[in-house]
Every structure is written in structure tokens, then in C-alpha cells.
Amino acid sequence: MATARSLIAPTSNPLLERALRDKLARRSATCGSLGELEPLAVRLGLLQNTLKPRLRDPHVLVFASDHGLVVDVAEAPPRPTRELVAQVLQAQSPLTVFARIQGMALWVVDAGVADPLPRHEHLVTRKIAHGTRNARLHAAMSVDQAHAAIRAGMEIAEALRGNVVVCAGLGVGTDIGAALVLARLTDAPLADLLTASPDTPEPDLARALVAAEGALGRHRAVVDPVEVLAALGGFDIAMMVGLMLGAAAKRQLLMVDGMAACAALRVAQCIASAVTDYCVFCRSHGRAGLDHAMAQFQASALLELGMDSIDGTGATLAWPLVKAAAALLTEVAEGEDPGPSRPVVLDGGSAV
Numbered sequence: 001m002a003t004a005r006s007l008i009a010p011t012s013n014p015l016l017e018r019a020l021r022d023k024l025a026r027r028s029a030t031c032g033s034l035g036e037l038e039p040l041a042v043r044l045g046l047l048q049n050t051l052k053p054r055l056r057d058p059h060v061l062v063f064a065s066d067h068g069l070v071v072d073v074a075e076a077p078p079r080p081t082r083e084l085v086a087q088v089l090q091a092q093s094p095l096t097v098f099a100r101i102q103g104m105a106l107w108v109v110d111a112g113v114a115d116p117l118p119r120h121e122h123l124v125t126r127k128i129a130h131g132t133r134n135a136r137l138h139a140a141m142s143v144d145q146a147h148a149a150i151r152a153g154m155e156i157a158e159a160l161r162g163n164v165v166v167c168a169g170l171g172v173g174t175d176i177g178a179a180l181v182l183a184r185l186t187d188a189p190l191a192d193l194l195t196a197s198p199d200t201p202e203p204d205l206a207r208a209l210v211a212a213e214g215a216l217g218r219h220r221a222v223v224d225p226v227e228v229l230a231a232l233g234g235f236d237i238a239m240m241v242g243l244m245l246g247a248a249a250k251r252q253l254l255m256v257d258g259m260a261a262c263a264a265l266r267v268a269q270c271i272a273s274a275v276t277d278y279c280v281f282c283r284s285h286g287r288a289g290l291d292h293a294m295a296q297f298q299a300s301a302l303l304e305l306g307m308d309s310i311d312g313t314g315a316t317l318a319w320p321l322v323k324a325a326a327a328l329l330t331e332v333a334e335g336e337d338p339g340p341s342r343p344v345v346l347d348g349g350s351a352v
Contacts, residue, residue, distance in 0.1 A: 007249040011046040011277040020045040020329070027332055040280065040302075040325040047253060047278055048163075052330045055253065055323060057162025058104045060095075061243065062088060062312050063260070065112035065236035066131030067173030068140060069180075072211035074172075081171040082115040084310070088170070089120045094309060095284075098316035104166070109156065111149060112235030113171065126152045128235045135180065135215040139231045146230035146238050153242020163252045164322075167243060168284070168312035169236040169260025175289065176208060178263035180215055180232035182293055185225060185266050190216065192292040193259075225270035233263065240264035245271065248278040255318065257282040258311030262293040269297075280322065283307070284314040 020042045028034070044053040064085050070078065085108055087093045091100075099106040109124045110117050114131035117123060128149050132140035141149075157165070169178070179193035194208050219231040229238055241264045247254055248268075256265055256279050268275045281294055283301040285308040294300060302318040 008245065008272040008274045008278075009251075010274040011043075011049075013046055013049065016049065016051070017042060017046060019051060023051060023329060027328060034328065036302075037321065037325045037328060040322065041328045043280070044253065044322070044326050045329055047251060049251070053326045054330055055164050055326050058102075058164035058166065058319060059160055059162060060099050060104050060106045060166040060168070060312055060316065061109055061156070062095075062107070062168050062170050062310075063109045063111045063236035063239050063243075064170045065110075065174065065234045066114040066171050067177045067234045068132045068134040069136055069176055069211055069215060070173035071134060072136055072214075073176060073208045078172045080115060081113050082117060084170055084172075085110070085113065085117060085123075088310065089122055093313075095313045095316060098313060102316050102319050104316055104319060108170070109236075109239060111152075111239040124156065126156070126239065128152070128238075132177070132234050135177070135232050136211055136218060139219070140177065140233060141230050141235065141238070143227060143230045145235070146226055146233075149235050149238035150226070150242035150245075153239040153244075154246040155242075156239070157243045157246025157250070157252075160247070160252075163250070164255065164319075165243065165247045165252055166255040166257060166282075166312060166315040166319075167240050167261045167264065168257040168310075168315065169234075169240065169264075170311060171234070171236055174234060174236055175259045175287075176212055177232060177234040178237060178259035178293070179289060180212055181228060181237060181263040182259075182266055182296065183212075183216065184219075184222070184228045184232060185270060186296045188292050188296060193289045195288045195292075225267050229267050233267075234260070236260055237264045237267070241267045241271070244268040244275055248272070248275045252278065253322070254279045255282055255315040255322070256280070257284055257313075257315040259287075259290055259293050260311065262290070262296070266296060280318075282315040282318045284309045284311045 183190040222231045281299040
């Protein structure tokens with residue numbers, strides 16, 4: 001992980017940031033303030049180290065896995081992860097349609113689905129094992145498996161074209177695994193992270209809390225981020241850690257959607273703190289636990305649509321806003337001279 005840490009550069013650049021803000025101020029002089037699009041545009045410019053950020057070939061990567069702890073949580077057998085994956089791959093999900101109409105390439109990555117999955121042109125098979133073990137009784141995975149999943153995620157990042165990646169998780173128990181990782185690696189109370197909505201049946205929440213607290217208690221001595229990931233997380237979360245580290249090392253934009261992606265980002269942040277410079281946050285559902293997860297990064301979602309959908313859907317709907325923010329800096333005409341793509345320092349020390 002030392003390599004990932006050394007390859008991810010912080011995006012801080014005061015000279016470039018001032019030039020970006022000056023450029024946006026000239027836009028505002030003619031069209032008025034564009035609110036939250038402006039700080040997003042600055043972030044994109046800093047991320048790409050240019051006055052003219054350009055976004056290309058966005059990919060939506062949904063990492064699918066099963067989590068063993070769910071056997072202690074669900075009163076009735078939940079809908080299998082394989083069916084959730086099939087729904088996405090067979091275009092029976094809004095996520096699939098929204099990705100297509102937004103021009104985003106969609107892939108489902110089998111990181112650790114319990115059942116075999118049939119081949120599909122948009123399925124990437126990187127299965128580490130057929131689901132994790134029950135974290136209340138054992139480590140969810142071995143440390144070696146966690147490292148293997150992280151490496152697989154980095155390899156996926158290396159192979160991707162373009163410079164925009166949506167990260168989301170999908171699977172039975174993934175939000176519980178994510179809540180456990182976040183609770184151990186942050187100060188967020190476990191009960192807050194597990195809360196879905198005010199109308200969550202009290203018995204369901206109580207059962208999930210008992211199982212999750214049992215898992216935290218069993219692994220109370222584990223503090224190293226990757227060991228926490230192995231003890232409490234899932235293959236989907238681990239693979240996203242590698243993807244995030246690899247994509248940030250290439251200065252790509254990461255669109256983080258959902259609890260599992262937040263948990264992965266927290267682990268990645270522990271490995272290389274600058275990874276968060278490359279992130280914007282999205283949401284596919286309005287569950288209260290996600291509010292607490294995003295609060296760990298002092299972040300809010302680009303859109304609040306009140307959805308309760310498969311993770312990744314919110315990012316496909318937020319994508320036009322991200323494109324619009326970049327267009328503020330690249331497409332709005334400033335006369336015949338297209339201008340520089342880097343700030344120019346004059347003798348007096350000002351940037352143009």
C-alpha cells in the first residue's frame with residue numbers, strides 16, 4: 001500500500017485555485033452566480049491540474065458481493081444478490097437505463113457473490129470467494145483475501161479508459177458490512193450508521209444492531225485499516241478500496257455513491273489521505289445511515305432526490321451536473337482567444 005500512498009498527489013494548488021476562481025468570477029459577472037456548480041468546477045480544475053478540465057468516458061462500476069453476517073440479521077431469507085445483479089445486467093433496473101442515456105459505460109464486478117453468475121458482456125468476474133464469513137463468529141475474510149481484493153481493484157482501475165469512475169456496492173448485507181467498517185474507523189456510532197429511515201421496524205433495527213455489535217466486540221482489538229476491512233467488511237468494499245487508490249493515482253474523478261463506497265473510501269483514506277481530493281459524493285437512497293457516513297468526510301450529496309434505489313443510480317443522475325461544472329471552465333466563450341490551460345504567472349506575481 002506504500003506505492004498507492006506515494007502515487008496519489010494532493011490537489012492543493014493555491015495559484016491554480018485563484019486562477020480558477022477568477023475565471024468563474026468573470027462568468028458570474030455576466031450570468032450571475034451558479035451556486036454549488038462553482039466550487040465543483042474549482043475541484044475539477046484542481047483535480048486535473050488545469051484551467052480547462054475535460055471529462056471523458058465515464059464508467060459506472062458496481063461491485064457485488066455477499067456478506068456472511070446477514071444470516072444473523074434477516075428474519076426471512078433476503079432476495080439473493082445474484083437476482084439483484086441479473087436485474088442490473090438485464091436492463092431491468094433504472095440504473096442501467098440512466099447510465100445508458102447519460103453515455104456512461106456500466107459494469108458489474110463480481111467481487112464475491114455467493115452463487116455462480118452466468119457470463120455477460122458487462123460482468124467482470126474477479127470473485128475472491130463465494131461471499132464472506134459471518135463477522136460475528138470469524139473474520140469476514142483473511143488479510144490475504146483483503147489484499148487480493150484490493151489488488152484486483154487496482155488492476156481494474158489501471159485497465160479503465162477515461163477519467164471518471166462511479167463507485168458503488170451491491171449485495172445482501174453490504175450496508176451492514178460498510179457500517180461496521182465505518183464505525184471502527186471513525187467516531188460515528190454504529191446505531192446511527194445502521195439506521196435506514198424513521199419507519200424502519202424496531203425489531204429489524206434491534207436485530208441488526210445486536211449482530212453488528214457482536215461483530216465489533218469480537219474484533220475489538222483490530223485497528224489496522226486493512227485488518228479492520230478483513231475482519232468486518234466485504235469483498236465489494238475491499239475491491240473498491242483498490243479501485244479508488246488506482247483511479248486517484250491517475251488523477252481521475254471518483255463519484256462515490258452509497259454506504260459501501262463510503263466505507264471503502266475511509267479505508268483508502270487511511271492508506272493515502274489525498275484520495276478524498278478526487279471525490280464527489282452522490283446518493284441513490286435517502287437512508288439516514290448514509291447521512292452519517294458522508295458526514296465523516298464533511299460531504300453532502302450533489303443531488304437529494306429522495307430515492308431508495310440500487311447504489312449507483314444517484315451518480316448517473318448527478319453526472320450531468322458534473323459535466324456542467326466542467327463546461328463552465330471549458331465551453332463558455334471568452335472571445336476568439338481560447339486562453340491558456342494553465343495559470344500564467346506575470347512579473348507582478350498574479351495569475352491569469
